[in-house]
Amino acid sequence: MGNRATSIRALIATWFILAVAGDIGLALAPMPPGQASNAASDESFVIKLLAVIAWPVFSAVLAGLFFTLVINHRTPPQGEVSSAELRGNPRVQTIWIASTLVIVLSLAVYGTIALAQDQPGGGISTVSAPLANPTSTDQPLEVQVIAQQWWFTYRYPSYGGIETAQLVLPVNQKIQFHVTSLDVTHAFWFYALGVKADAVPLNDNVFTVTPTQIGTFRVQCGELCGLWHGNMADNTAMVVSPSDFAAWIQQQTALDAPVMKFLPPYSHTYVPSPPIYAG
Amino acid sequence: MDAVAPARPALSPPPSLSRRLHEWGLLLGVVLAIVGFVVGWGIGSVAIAFTQGKDNSLGSDAGILLGYALSTVGFLAGMGFLNYPIGRLLGRPRPSEEDNAYLHGEGGGLSKYFRMTTDHKVIGMQYLVMILAFLFLGGLGAMFIRSELLTPAPSVATAESYLTLVGLHSTLMIFMASTAIIGPFGNYFVPIMIGSRNMAFPRLEALTFWLLPPAGIILLSTVFLGGFATGWTGYAPLSNENVAGMDSYLVGFGLIGLSIALSGLNMIATIFTKRAPGMSLTKMPIFVWSVLVTSFLGLLAAPALIGAVLMETIDRSYQTTFFVPAGGGSPYLWENLFWFFGHPEVYIFIVPAFGLIMEMLPVFTRRPLWGYRVGVGGMVGVGLLSFMVWQHHLFTSGIAPALRPFYMFSTEMISVPTGIIFLVALGTMWRAQVRFTIPMLFIFAFFFNFLIGGFTGVFLSDVPSDFTLHASYFVQAHFHYTIMGSEVFALMGGIVYYLPKMTGITMDTRWLKFQFWAVFLTFNGTFLSLVAVGILGMPRRVISYAAYLQPLNVSASLFAFGLGASMSLFLGILIWKAIFQRVPAAANPWESLGIEWQLPTPVPVFNFDAVPTSWSLPYDYDTGKPAAQIISVAPALSGA
Numbered sequence: 001m002g003n004r005a006t007s008i009r010a011l012i013a014t015w016f017i018l019a020v021a022g023d024i025g026l027a028l029a030p031m032p033p034g035q036a037s038n039a040a041s042d043e044s045f046v047i048k049l050l051a052v053i054a055w056p057v058f059s060a061v062l063a064g065l066f067f068t069l070v071i072n073h074r075t076p077p078q079g080e081v082s083s084a085e086l087r088g089n090p091r092v093q094t095i096w097i098a099s100t101l102v103i104v105l106s107l108a109v110y111g112t113i114a115l116a117q118d119q120p121g122g123g124i125s126t127v128s129a130p131l132a133n134p135t136s137t138d139q140p141l142e143v144q145v146i147a148q149q150w151w152f153t154y155r156y157p158s159y160g161g162i163e164t165a166q167l168v169l170p171v172n173q174k175i176q177f178h179v180t181s182l183d184v185t186h187a188f189w190f191y192a193l194g195v196k197a198d199a200v201p202l203n204d205n206v207f208t209v210t211p212t213q214i215g216t217f218r219v220q221c222g223e224l225c226g227l228w229h230g231n232m233a234d235n236t237a238m239v240v241s242p243s244d245f246a247a248w249i250q251q252q253t254a255l256d257a258p259v260m261k262f263l264p265p266y267s268h269t270y271v272p273s274p275p276i277y278a279g
Numbered sequence: 280m281d282a283v284a285p286a287r288p289a290l291s292p293p294p295s296l297s298r299r300l301h302e303w304g305l306l307l308g309v310v311l312a313i314v315g316f317v318v319g320w321g322i323g324s325v326a327i328a329f330t331q332g333k334d335n336s337l338g339s340d341a342g343i344l345l346g347y348a349l350s351t352v353g354f355l356a357g358m359g360f361l362n363y364p365i366g367r368l369l370g371r372p373r374p375s376e377e378d379n380a381y382l383h384g385e386g387g388g389l390s391k392y393f394r395m396t397t398d399h400k401v402i403g404m405q406y407l408v409m410i411l412a413f414l415f416l417g418g419l420g421a422m423f424i425r426s427e428l429l430t431p432a433p434s435v436a437t438a439e440s441y442l443t444l445v446g447l448h449s450t451l452m453i454f455m456a457s458t459a460i461i462g463p464f465g466n467y468f469v470p471i472m473i474g475s476r477n478m479a480f481p482r483l484e485a486l487t488f489w490l491l492p493p494a495g496i497i498l499l500s501t502v503f504l505g506g507f508a509t510g511w512t513g514y515a516p517l518s519n520e521n522v523a524g525m526d527s528y529l530v531g532f533g534l535i536g537l538s539i540a541l542s543g544l545n546m547i548a549t550i551f552t553k554r555a556p557g558m559s560l561t562k563m564p565i566f567v568w569s570v571l572v573t574s575f576l577g578l579l580a581a582p583a584l585i586g587a588v589l590m591e592t593i594d595r596s597y598q599t600t601f602f603v604p605a606g607g608g609s610p611y612l613w614e615n616l617f618w619f620f621g622h623p624e625v626y627i628f629i630v631p632a633f634g635l636i637m638e639m640l641p642v643f644t645r646r647p648l649w650g651y652r653v654g655v656g657g658m659v660g661v662g663l664l665s666f667m668v669w670q671h672h673l674f675t676s677g678i679a680p681a682l683r684p685f686y687m688f689s690t691e692m693i694s695v696p697t698g699i700i701f702l703v704a705l706g707t708m709w710r711a712q713v714r715f716t717i718p719m720l721f722i723f724a725f726f727f728n729f730l731i732g733g734f735t736g737v738f739l740s741d742v743p744s745d746f747t748l749h750a751s752y753f754v755q756a757h758f759h760y761t762i763m764g765s766e767v768f769a770l771m772g773g774i775v776y777y778l779p780k781m782t783g784i785t786m787d788t789r790w791l792k793f794q795f796w797a798v799f800l801t802f803n804g805t806f807l808s809l810v811a812v813g814i815l816g817m818p819r820r821v822i823s824y825a826a827y828l829q830p831l832n833v834s835a836s837l838f839a840f841g842l843g844a845s846m847s848l849f850l851g852i853l854i855w856k857a858i859f860q861r862v863p864a865a866a867n868p869w870e871s872l873g874i875e876w877q878l879p880t881p882v883p884v885f886n887f888d889a890v891p892t893s894w895s896l897p898y899d900y901d902t903g904k905p906a907a908q909i910i911s912v913a914p915a916l917s918g919a
Contacts, residue, residue: 042743203611
C-alpha cells in the first residue's frame with residue numbers, strides 16, 4: 001500500500017505543478033482576438049478566464065486517467081475491497097456532482113452579469129431612425145453593413161447615407177454596426193474587433209463596439225453563403241484617427257455625390273427584389 | 280448452422296407468392312424505384328406545368344422531388360414492405376409459419392442480408408456494413424477537402440465542386456453518425472440484453488434500415504443535379520436559390536429523419552414491453568439505458584427536421600415562402616427548426632457511445648461498473664438538457680438577445696451530466712487491474728478525445744467567447760473531437776469487441792495495436808491543428824483563406840492524410856479478417872458476464888429457447904455471477 005500512496009502523492013504533486021505552471025502561462029499569454037476594441041478585449045479576457053479555470057480541471061481528469069491506467073497497472077492492488085465500495089460511493093459522487101455544479105453555476109452567473117453589464121453583441125434594433133452625427137465619442141456612430149453575394153458594402157447614415165466599398169472607422173469612437181443582407185444569410189465577421197453578427201435579409205442585427213487600436217484589418221463572411229463564401233473577405237478594413245476619418249468621409253462624400261440620387265433612401269433593411277425562387 | 284431448424288418434411292410445399300416476392304425483393308425494389316422515379320417525375324412536371332405554366336417544366340424541382348419520393352416508395356414496395364399491410368387490407372389469410380420463418384431470416388445463408396428480414400441480428404449486420412460504407416465515402420470526401428486546403432487559394436477543386444464535397448462529406452457523416460452505434464449494436468444486442476426473442480415491431484425495424492440505402496443513393500445523386508452549396512445545415516434562403524441538387528439533400532435528410540424517429544419508437548416499445556420477467560429497469564445493462572435515452576431524443580427531435588425539410592421542399596417546388604423573407608417567411612424559422620432537431624441530434628450520436636463504453640469498461644477492468652445509477656442519471660440528464668440548448672447555435676444570429684443568458688446557462692449545465700460519465704469511468708478503473716486489449720485502448724482514447732471535445736465546448740457556450748469562435752474552425756474541431764474522436768472511436772472499439780459475437784471471427788491482431796496508435800496520434804494532430812486555425816480566425820467551409828493560416832492548414836492536412844490511411848487500415852483489417860483470413864473466435868474471448876456472450880455463436884434465430892431467469896446487472900466481476908441463467912428446457916430443439 002505504501003508504494004501506491006507514494007505514487008498518488010507524487011501524481012498529485014505533479015498535477016499541482018502542471019496546473020499552476022499552465023495557468024501562469026495561460027494568464028500571461030496573449031489571447032485571441034486581441035485588444036483592438038472593447039469587445040475584443042472582453043472576449044479575449046473571457047477566453048483567458050475559461051482557459052485558466054478549465055486547465056486545472058482538464059489536467060486533473062487526465063492525471064486520474066493516467067493514474068488508473070498506467071501507475072496502477074504497475075503496482076497491483078492489495079487487500080480486499082468491499083463489494084459495495086466497488087459499486088459506487090455516494091460521498092464521492094456527491095462531491096463530484098456538487099463541485100462541477102458549482103464551477104458551472106459560477107461560470108453562468110459570471111457570464112450573465114457580464115452580459116447584463118455590457119452587451120457588446122447584437123440583437124434586433126430598437127432604434128427607429130438613424131442617429132444624428134454623434135457629438136461625443138460615447139454617442140454611437142451608426143455604420144450599416146450590407147451583405148450580399150459575395151461582398152460587403154457600408155453606409156454611413158450620419159453622413160448623408162453615403163455608401164462605400166471599404167470600411168473605415170474612427171478610433172475610440174463608439175460604433176453601432178447595423179448588419180443586414182440583400183439575399184441570403186451571411187455573417188459580418190470583424191475578427192480583430194471581436195465583432196460577429198449574422199446578416200439576415202429583412203433583419204437589422206445590431207452590434208456595438210469601440211475600436212481602440214489604429215490599423216488595417218481583415219473582414220470576412222462567417223456564414224456559408226454560396227459558391228464564393230470563402231472569397232467574401234477584405235483585407236483593407238481600417239481603424240484611423242478621427243482627423244483621418246473626417247478627411248476620408250469628405251473624400252467619399254465628394255465621390256458619392258453624383259450617384260447619391262440612385263441609391264435607395266437609407267433604411268435599416270432593404271427588401272430584396274425580386275424575391276428569389278428556385279425551380 | 281442455423282440453430283432452430285427442426286427437420287422439415289422432405290416434400291415441402293412450393294414457396295408461396297409472398298415468399299417468392301421476398302426472394303426477388305432487391306431486384307424488384309430497384310425496378311420499382313426506377314418506375315417510381317419516372318412516374319413521379321412525370322406527374323410532378325406535368326402538375327407544375329399545369330398550375331404554373333412553366334416552359335421548362337421537365338426539369339422542375341416538383342418533378343425531381345416527387346420522383347425521389349415515389350422511387351423510395353417503389354423501392355420499399357419492391358422489397359416487400361407493403362405485402363403484409365396490403366394482404367391484411369384485402370382480407371387475405373395471414374402469412375404461414377414458414378413464410379414468417381423465411382422473413383425472419385431462417386436459412387438462406389448470405390442471401391438473407393440482401394433482402395427484407397425481420398431478424399434484429401441480420402438488421403444489425405446490415406447496419407454495420409451500411410454505416411462503414413457511409414464512413415468510407417465520407418472519409419474520401421474529407422481527404423479531398425484537406426487536399427484543397429493545402430493552399431490558401433483554390434487549387435485542385437472549383438468553388439462549386441469544393442462546396443458539394445463539403446456538403447456530401449458532412450451530410451454522409453451525419454447519416455453515418457446518427458446510427459453508428461445504435462444501428463449495429465443497438466439492433467443486434469438490445470433484444471438479447473433484455474432477454475427478448477425479437478423487437479416489438481420487427482417489420483418497422485427492417486424499414487428503419489431499408490430507408491438508409493435510398494437516402495444514401497438519393498443524397499449522392501446530387502452530383503448529377505449540380506450539388507448543393509449549403510453544407511449539412513442547409514440554411515434557407517440559400518437553399519431556396521440552390522440548383523436542383525438541393526432536392527437530394529432534402530429528401531435524403533428527410534428519409535434519415537424518418538428512420539431515426541421510427542427506430543426510436545421501436546426501441547422504446549421494445550425496451551418497455553419486451554423485457555424478460557425479472558429484468559427490471561434497474562437491472563438493465565447501461566448500454567440499453569443509453570439506447571432508451573437516445574430513442575426518446577430521436578423520436579421527439581427528428582420530426583422537427585422532417586417538418587422543416589417538408590416546408591423547404593414545398594418552398595422550392597410550389598413557391599410557398601416559409602423561409603423567404605420577401606414573402607413574409609423567416610430564415611430564423613429554418614434555423615430554429617433545424618437546431619431544435621440538430622442539437623438533440625448530436626446527443627443521438629454520443630449517448631449510445633457513452634453506453635457502449637461504459638458497457639465494455641467493466642469487462643476490461645474486471646470490476647463492477649462503479650456508480651451505475653449516477654451513470655444512468657447522467658445520460659438521462661444529458662437527454663433532458665439537450666432539448667433546451669439549441670439556440671446556442673444562434674448566439675450571433677441577432678435573435679432573442681434576452682434569452683442568451685438562459686441558453687448559455689443550459690449549455691454549460693450539460694457539462695455536469697457529462698462529467699458524471701467521466702466519474703463513472705474513473706471510479707471503475709480506480710485501483711483495477713486493467714487489461715490492455717484493443718477495445719480498452721479505444722476506451723482510453725474515447726475519454727481523452729471527449730475530454731478535449733467537452734472542454735472546447737465550454738468556450739463555445741459562453742457568449743462573449745462564442746462571438747470570436749462561432750462559425751470558425753474551432754467549432755469544426757470541437758465537434759470532430761466529440762463525433763469522430765469519441766463516437767467513431769467507440770464504434771471501432773465496439774467492432775473489435777463485438778465482432779466475435781456477431782460473426783464468430785476475431786479481428787484482434789498486432790496490426791490493430793499499430794492501427795490504434797496511428798489513428799489516435801494522427802487524429803489529435805489533425806484536430807489540434809484545426810483548433811489553432813479556428814482560434815486564429817479561419818471560418819468554416821471556405822475554399823480560400825488568409826495566407827498566414829497556411830502552415831497550420833498544411834499540418835492539419837498532412838495529419839489528416841495519415842488519419843485517412845489509418846482509418847483505411849482498420850477497414851482493411853476488418854475486410855481481410857472477414858473474408859480472406861477467417862480466424863474463429865473463442866466463445867467468450869473477453870470473459871464477459873454479459874448475457875449476449877452466454878448464447879451460442881451464431882446466435883440462434885430466436886435468441887433464446889428458454890426464458891432467462893434470475894437477472895442481475897452484468898457487471899459482477901467480483902463475484903463472477905453472470906447476468907442471467909439460461910436453462911435450456913429442450914436441448915434437442917437448440918442442437919443441430
